[in-house]
Structures are given as structure tokens and as C-alpha cells.
Amino acid sequence: MATKSRYQNPCINDTVQLQMFVYNSNNTASLQNIEKVDIYYLDPSQAVESNPDGRVLMESIPGSNVTTVDTGEYQLDLFLDPAIYTNTGRYID
Numbered sequence: 001m002a003t004k005s006r007y008q009n010p011c012i013n014d015t016v017q018l019q020m021f022v023y024n025s026n027n028t029a030s031l032q033n034i035e036k037v038d039i040y041y042l043d044p045s046q047a048v049e050s051n052p053d054g055r056v057l058m059e060s061i062p063g064s065n066v067t068t069v070d071t072g073e074y075q076l077d078l079f080l081d082p083a084i085y086t087n088t089g090r091y092i093d
Contacts, residue, residue, distance in 0.1 A: 003077070010080060018076045018093055019069075028072030034063035037076055042090040058091070059084055 003015045010016045018037070022029050039059045046054035066076045078093075085091075 012080050012082045012085060014080050016078045016080060018078055020074045022072040022074070028070070030068075030071055031074070034066045034074065036063050037061045037066065037093055039078070039091060039093050041087055042092060043087070055092075 003017060004010045005017050005019070022031055037060070038057060039061070040055040041058050043054040043056050046056055048054075061076060061078070066074050069075050076093075
């Protein structure tokens with residue numbers, strides 16, 4: 001088990017550090033609240049006109065799991081649970 005960023009080829013049982021950077025007028029800015037983070041699998045076999053990239057909701061993580069690293073910088077450590085993340089492919093958050 002390792003901790004990786006999203007672009008370091010994470011594998012099942014790794015923890016991925018998802019980061020978000022927020023700006024307002026080219027300056028970092030804090031958010032008042034993060035309600036949740038949704039993780040979607042992009043399944044081409046599920047693509048239809050109303051869902052062109054085939055988004056399938058895999059997991060919703062409460063905003064309380066998101067940590068503030070600095071002004072305008074937020075991080076979520078996402079464990080790639082093999083019971084949830086069974087498909088190889090593209091995911092978005």
C-alpha cells in the first residue's frame with residue numbers, strides 16, 4: 001500500500017491524494033464549505049445522450065474528510081478499496 005498522486009499510476013489498495021486548488025481573481029481563495037466529493041467511473045458502455053461520458057457513481061465522500069492544506073488548497077486521501085474500484089479505466093472526481 002502506497003500513497004500516490006492521481007498521475008502516479010495508482011493501483012488497488014493504494015491511497016490517492018486528490019487535490020483541489022481554488023482561485024478568485026488570480027489569488028488563492030478559501031471555500032466556505034465542501035459538501036461532498038463524488039467519484040465517478042467513466043464507462044463507455046453506459047454512454048447515452050443524457051450521459052455522454054457514461055458516468056457511474058462509485059463513491060460519495062463527505063466534505064468533512066477533505067482537509068485544508070493552505071489557503072485555497074484542499075486535499076482528500078482516497079483509499080482505493082478493491083471492493084469498490086473493480087474497473088480499470090478512467091475516473092473523475
